[in-house]
Amino acid sequence: MIELQDVTASYGRVQALFGVSLSIHRGQTVALVGTNGAGKTTVVRSILGLVASSGSLRLEGRDLAAMKTHDRVRAGNSVVHEGRGLLGEFTVMENLVIGGDVDVRKRVDEALDVFPDLRGRLHDEVALLSGGQQQMVALGRAMLRRPNYLLLDEPALGLAPVMVDLVYQKIAELQSEGMGVLLVEQSLERAKIHADELCLLKVGRIHQTVASSDSARVASLIDEAFGG
Ligand SMILES: Nc1ncnc2c1ncn2[C@@H]1O[C@H](COP(=O)(O)OP(=O)(O)OP(=O)(O)O)[C@@H](O)[C@H]1O
Ligand SMILES: [Mg+2]
Numbered sequence: 065m066i067e068l069q070d071v072t073a074s075y076g077r078v079q080a081l082f083g084v085s086l087s088i089h090r091g092q093t094v095a096l097v098g099t100n101g102a103g104k105t106t107v108v109r110s111i112l113g114l115v116a117s118s119g120s121l122r123l124e125g126r127d128l129a130a131m132k133t134h135d136r137v138r139a140g141n142s143v144v145h146e147g148r149g150l151l152g153e154f155t156v157m158e159n160l161v162i163g164g165d166v167d168v169r170k171r172v173d174e175a176l177d178v179f180p181d182l183r184g185r186l187h188d189e190v191a192l193l194s195g196g197q198q199q200m201v202a203l204g205r206a207m208l209r210r211p212n213y214l215l216l217d218e219p220a221l222g223l224a225p226v227m228v229d230l231v232y233q234k235i236a237e238l239q240s241e242g243m244g245v246l247l248v249e250q251s252l253e254r255a256k257i258h259a260d261e262l263c264l265l266k267v268g269r270i271h272q273t274v275a276s277s278d279s280a281r282v283a284s285l286i287d288e289a290f291g292g
Pocket of ligand 2: 104105106217
């Protein structure tokens with residue numbers, strides 16, 4: 065389980081999170097929803113140690129606070145960043161396998177089966193790919209790591225609708241294999257379909273957490289998210 069308790073986070077003097085508590089179990093998908101600037105990306109960054117934070121952050125009971133970003137990733141997190149976090153001057157292939165073990169190299173075909181468009185681009189620099197193609201590389205890379213937890217910050221960003229369907233199909237597969245997923249998603253419809261729980265974040269605070277099966281509460285959450 066990833067567990068955040070009373071987490072605050074700041075960029076210099078700008079405080080972005082004010083006491084966020086949430087947990088993600090393996091096999092569970094929690095969607096973080098909220099307007100632009102609500103702090104969704106900052107929650108992901110806190111888990112990875114990419115922003116100064118305080119409060120309690122635990123992974124399978126282990127305190128993450130003292131761990132550097134790459135150790136947190138090694139401990140079982142994998143991430144698709146908003147803005148992708150790819151190495152533009154490296155090739156698609158290099159980006160897919162970088163930092164991965166031998167197994168990851170062996171499994172590159174898995175990612176290429178999901179995103180066949182990348183097959184012909186394997187030896188091109190990532191910077192030369194379109195935005196959507198770069199997103200495919202980022203997702204492919206995260207999937208190849210077979211992490212226990214997948215942190216997805218707007219995984220559908222920049223993808224054509226048919227690709228969005230494909231990506232979510234893949235996410236559903238990973239869920240059923242027991243992965244825990246934190247999903248940042250602008251589309252409440254998608255969040256509702258793919259997550260077990262919806263967490264509404266407003267100005268750095270969790271306002272409501274509802275089970276996605278609870279239609280009445282989901283409706284009220286949507287109302288609150290958009291209703292001001
Ligand atoms: N690098 C930064 N330096 C200073 N302030 C930042 C930085 N990144 C984010 N912030 C601030 O932190 C707050 C939360 O931002 P965050 O990126 O987490 O929002 P978000 O919910 O992911 O928004 P979006 O839907 O637009 O991606 C915002 O007020 C934003 O201005
Ligand atoms: Mg964001």
